[in-house]
Amino acid sequence: MSMMGNNTPQKLEGATKQALEIGRTRLLMTGAIFLLAFTVIGARLADITVFQGGAEPKNHAAANPRNAWPTTRADIVDRNGSLLATSLVTASLYANPRQILDSRDAAQKLITVLPELSLAELQTKLTGNRSFTWIRRHLTPKQQYEVNRLGIPGVYFQRDERRVYPQGPLAAHVVGFTGVDNDGLAGIERSFDEVLKGGGRGLALSIDLRIQHVLRQEITAGMKRVNAIGGAGMVIDVHSGEMLGMVSLPDFDPHNPTSLDPKTLFNRNTLGVYEQGSMFKLFTAALALDSGAANMTSTFDASKPIKISRFTISDFQGKGRVLSLPEVLVYSSNIGAAKMALAAGSEVQKKYLGAFGLLRKPTLEIPEIGAPMVPAQWKEINTMTIGFGHGLAVSPLQMASGIVAIANGGVMRPITVLKRAAGEHPQGNRVISQRTATDMQKLMRLVVTDGSGKNANVPGYLVGGKTGTAEKVNEHGGYKRRAVLSSFVSAFPMTNPRYVVLVSIDEPQPIKENFGYITAGWVTTPVVGRIIPRIAPILGVSPVDDQAADVKARMYVNYTSAKGRPGASVE
Amino acid sequence: MIGRTTFLWLLLAALAGYGLFQVKYQVVSLEEELARLNAATLREQNQIHVLEAEWSYLNQPQRLEELNERFVHLKPINPVQFASIASIPMRPERLDIEPGARLPGTEGMIARMAPPRRPALPGTNPGQPRDAAPAPVYSAAAAPIAPNAIPKPPTISGGSILPVSVPR
Structure with missing residues (x-):
């Protein structure tokens, strides 16, 4: 105690002084730390409230039309914005039978709004000791309103979503369909499932509904006329590679795709591979001209059938004489085409057909794509038969995209079913020279003016093309008698082709009006001849005078030079 | 003097409180209005969506063609x-x-x-000047x-x- 009474600092010594100094230092340190902490907090406070937008927090916002779109799956529209597939919010009706007071009365009331339900069944559903039973899925807004107005206790609505295809079967094979859980199962719905589920305001296809309608209507009529079992058609823009129309018949209702014949789901244009027949002669002529194996005045002796091992290659209504290269196409001579292919040789043929995309699986944005059937061994006989379109099966899509390359001046471009920006031309690979392409365009025009394509020669649109009638393969690997696929591939206007149209009719039957013929020249060309004048005004192709001198000059081919003159015939 | 200062402070406090509640009620009513408008927007959007689907359905080319045949006969x-x-x-x-x-x-x-x-061929100019077309000339004055x-x-x-x- 005596020490404590004497507490002047000067007099403090030893342990006491030391303790006090420690205390001071600690106090100072603590003070400094607190000062630092408060400075940091203060600075952060100033930062948040003054520098980083010190406004009131935004707790509320207006409904954003894009974020708050009522449905979860995006729309699919055509190139002009018409809806092809959309999701609608619907209400599904369910009941809690435990809360239903009078099941008989409730059932009777519900029947007045939903007359398609059975009274007895409904009444059983509404009785019983359960807490949930569906009454009906996907009510229309009107039905929902009326059920609401009945005011039955124990009956509730569940928010539901339903995929709707306002155009029905019109573009069914392109758009595809979804299952009960709104998952894409076919077509664009399947290949773009993730994109569509990501929401947004829709995916635009290259399809034009008007062209799609014309194709579907005319092919349906053409099929009906000859009692065919199926048909297919495509319209492609040769410069952008956009598919403007793609129809495969018979088709299906995407709202109910599984109810009907599963054959209807089959997309003939992309999944089906067929021997394309005489249309292939265009590729044979193109590769022979481009490789230099032949020129426009070359001749081929088609006077007698070719016998090779156990096969005989003969002509349908042959001329029995030497034919010039244009004549081989005009008269669609198998013998001439076989010899032309032979003149080019197997390697050249393989190289060009590969470049035309005919030997591997093509690409398109829908999942239903078939791979071509290419012979394992490419012998001389294969070269000859492939020269006129037999022994190599490709899809109509491949056939058409090869012709697109001939029509646009020789460049293979990827075909798409999605809309491209106006004027956007994808990078392509040149397969044949511009000169060969121009010659081929003249030859295609010649087939329509002078050959088997006459029925497609609509005035004003300078149609060019090539027919093909291929015998179908039966189950045993042989050819079916009188069962053919009659196709016509065309482009227009031939002075500067802009669009390719390919139409196939499957298993046409002989009719009196066609004098019993089932060949493409009788069955398919008239269909194309009705399609082109209907779609050309939509596509903005203005008609020209086919008889005008300069048009004739541009399309002129001196093709009868071989008549009666064996000349430099191959063989 | 102390009483007057106190009174002034009390008055200010009362005014501030009144102002605060005024703003608060205003905010609540605005929030309600916003929620109502948002709901209405969504409802309208949903209706527009349904109408778009219906419009597309009613514009099926097949149906338009049938209507054309019945009423206007365009070719x-x-x-x-x-x-x-x-x-x-x-x-x-x-x-x-x-x-x-x-x-x-x-x-x-x-x-x-x-x-x-x-003829309008590519490479040529379809919209050629009018004076390129020879105007017919008629000799006698009339x-x-x-x-x-x-x-x-x-x-x-x-x-x-x-x-x-x-x-x-």
Whole structure:
């Protein structure tokens, strides 16, 4: 105690002084730390409230039309914005039978709004000791309103979503369909499932509904006329590679795709591979001209059938004489085409057909794509038969995209079913020279003016093309008698082709009006001849005078030079 | 003096409190209005969405075609119904013909599609200048022709095409 009474600092010594100094230092340190902490907090406070937008927090916002779109799956529209597939919010009706007071009365009331339900069944559903039973899925807004107005206790609505295809079967094979859980199962719905589920305001296809309608209507009529079992058609823009129309018949209702014949789901244009027949002669002529194996005045002796091992290659209504290269196409001579292919040789043929995309699986944005059937061994006989379109099966899509390359001046471009920006031309690979392409365009025009394509020669649109009638393969690997696929591939206007149209009719039957013929020249060309004048005004192709001198000059081919003159015939 | 200061502070506090509650109620009512408007927007959007689907359904080409057949009877445009501006001859300044007579140079227009003087081919310019078309020259001086003497080409309804020909 005596020490404590004497507490002047000067007099403090030893342990006491030391303790006090420690205390001071600690106090100072603590003070400094607190000062630092408060400075940091203060600075952060100033930062948040003054520098980083010190406004009131935004707790509320207006409904954003894009974020708050009522449905979860995006729309699919055509190139002009018409809806092809959309999701609608619907209400599904369910009941809690435990809360239903009078099941008989409730059932009777519900029947007045939903007359398609059975009274007895409904009444059983509404009785019983359960807490949930569906009454009906996907009510229309009107039905929902009326059920609401009945005011039955124990009956509730569940928010539901339903995929709707306002155009029905019109573009069914392109758009595809979804299952009960709104998952894409076919077509664009399947290949773009993730994109569509990501929401947004829709995916635009290259399809034009008007062209799609014309194709579907005319092919349906053409099929009906000859009692065919199926048909297919495509319209492609040769410069952008956009598919403007793609129809495969018979088709299906995407709202109910599984109810009907599963054959209807089959997309003939992309999944089906067929021997394309005489249309292939265009590729044979193109590769022979481009490789230099032949020129426009070359001749081929088609006077007698070719016998090779156990096969005989003969002509349908042959001329029995030497034919010039244009004549081989005009008269669609198998013998001439076989010899032309032979003149080019197997390697050249393989190289060009590969470049035309005919030997591997093509690409398109829908999942239903078939791979071509290419012979394992490419012998001389294969070269000859492939020269006129037999022994190599490709899809109509491949056939058409090869012709697109001939029509646009020789460049293979990827075909798409999605809309491209106006004027956007994808990078392509040149397969044949511009000169060969121009010659081929003249030859295609010649087939329509002078050959088997006459029925497609609509005035004003300078149609060019090539027919093909291929015998179908039966189950045993042989050819079916009188069962053919009659196709016509065309482009227009031939002075500067802009669009390719390919139409196939499957298993046409002989009719009196066609004098019993089932060949493409009788069955398919008239269909194309009705399609082109209907779609050309939509596509903005203005008609020209086919008889005008300069048009004739541009399309002129001196093709009868071989008549009666064996000349430099191959063989 | 102390009482007055206190009173002033109390008054300010009361005013601030009143202001605060005013703002608070205003905010609550605005929030309610916003929620109501948002709900209405979504409802409208949903309705628009349904209407768009219905519009597309009602515009099925097949249905439009049937309606056309029932009510308006439009036909696809025939190639001979097209003509280019360049193919129409210039109106002559002076004519040497009897009133009511057929105007020279119009026969082709009515009988058949007048072939374009230079067809619209790629590489060429379809919209060639008008003075490139040789204007008909009529020698003798005569009174200007009465307007009603010029035979009018038959008109056909619809479209922006030039009615220079009758549908076949």
